[in-house]
Amino acid sequence: MSKLTHNELARKMGLFRTFEEAGSGHIFWEPNGFVVFDSLREWIQKAHEKRGYEFVKTPIIYRTELWKTSGHYDKYKENMYFLEVDGEEYGIKPMNCPAHILIYKSRFRHASELPLKLFEFGFVHRHELSGVLNGLLRVRSFTQDDSHIFCKPSHIQQVVSEVLELVNETFDKFGLHKRKYYLSTMPEKHIGTKEMWDSATEMLKKALNANNISYELKEGDGAFYGPKIDVEVLDSLGRSWQLGTIQLDFNLPERFKLSYVDEEGRKQRPVMVHRAILGSLERFLGVLLEHTQGWLPLFLMPKQLEIIPLTEEQKEYAESILNNIKERMPGSRISVEEPPSNLSKTIKASIERRVPLLLIGKNEVEKGTVAFRYAGEQKEMPKEDFIDYFSNEAEI
Incomplete structure (x- = not known):
């Protein structure tokens, strides 16, 4: 029996629509689809509440100057949407990190507050080429299960280990038991010292080992701002999907001059961990619909x-x-x-x-x-x- 695409399943189940007159790549959830989306959101929220995450909600447009400070303007502007308000240019957010940084930076931080785990169901926009748009799997506006964790360098192993526990719990819950993990290390062009990278990479290895996770090493494939762990899941059709990611960032704390005061009263620079478990709720539901052929877990069923x-x-x-x-x-x-x-x-x-x-x-x-x-x-x-x-x- 031939397998249905998530777009075909959505029509049978009454889940979502897209409308050309509104613009390509934007999802309109129908009543049944909203039940699925909101049930997924509620499960994710409860899983994070149990682990001490603090929830935030931030605007979707910011002055272009902020995107210049973060570096997104230089490296990502082709994928961003810009508009002019009162003679000043603003950018619609493609990512949530600068917003969470502003919250972190808004007041004095002491070492005793760290790690600080900020979480947001962040609604973001990215300008994808029209030729690659595909239902829920490739869109221009979507919701991220996005968190930024601000911590001391000594916290990295503990923080990443806890995130990996949540990754395993989440994908097991949704029946995605076949997974691959990749650890990407220092590229040729990078910021931070080799010692900093080696120490951070070693902590990621220890976190993977502590969770009994076998992984593949991708030498030199890390982001310029820090090493990372990517999680791929294998669906029932044998296809791989890169969903979860855990990235260490030495760059943005430096750019935004983030600090905390340690136990001796000295100013220190925190490490920032970017992490998303599903990546995008919309894309995850597209993958899950095809993986289950529409027979979703009962708690998600419309x-x-x-x-x-x-x-x-x-x-x-x-x-x-x-x-x-x-x-x-x-x-x-x-x-x-x-x-x-x-x-x-x-x-x-x-x-x-x-x-x-x-x-x-x-x-x-x-x-x-x-x-x-x-x-x-x-x-x-x-x-x-x-x-x-x-x-x-x-x-x-």
Whole structure:
């Protein structure tokens, strides 16, 4: 059976649209799609709250002078959008780092505050060539699960190790178990001393080893501002996607003259860690849709369950299941449907729309069981076991 693209799946599931009259590369989430997007956002937020990240929200346009200070104007302006306001040029942000730096720099910082972990669902714009735009996978405006961690050099191993733990937890949660890790080291053109790079690279190696992660070394392939770890996932179609990244940055703290005061009262320069787990929520959902062929984890599903009594006699049993689930999960997206006139047609339509089904016939009522259809498989299980299973899998 041929695999569907995420664009084809989105049409069947009613997830998103793009409109030429609004401009290429911009996603319009439909109601079903917004449920998926917002459920993913909520899961990510909870995962970061547990780990002590502090959440921020920043504007999307800044004076061009800021982009010159950060270096984005020189190195990235072809991919940026600019506009004039009151005779002054502004740039729409393609990245969130300068904004987080301004927050860090806005007040005195002491070593006891570090590491400081700022997180934002940052909405950014990048001017991609129209020929490479593709649904969710290549867009011009998107949302990053973006964090910048300001820390002492001695914190690097601990900080990166914690990020790697979150990377593993996240991709395991979404069924992306096949992963490759790459460690990129000092390129020929770089800032900072060789000793600084060697020390930082060694800490990244130790963080990878502490998490029992095997990796491939890419000598000389680091960014000019610091070594980095990239994470590739392999999907069910055998394709590799570069999603997560952890980058050390010695450059921006220098450019913006960032500092903290150490325990002896001396001014020191922090290290900045750029990191994103998914990279872009939109692109990740495009990858996940194709990986699962639309059978997303239950907590992301727009419609999480339709309960189908085969005749009127089974409606009361079906309603009792719905009520039991609603007691445990008031916000669950489930319903009891009318008995179908044509069961095979109902099942076919649910598969087309990617809606999990619970089939309730005379046999299920007599035995106190249910027949659960999801992702091409049907399982029979006791009613109480199913309610436990569903409540665990469908809750964010």
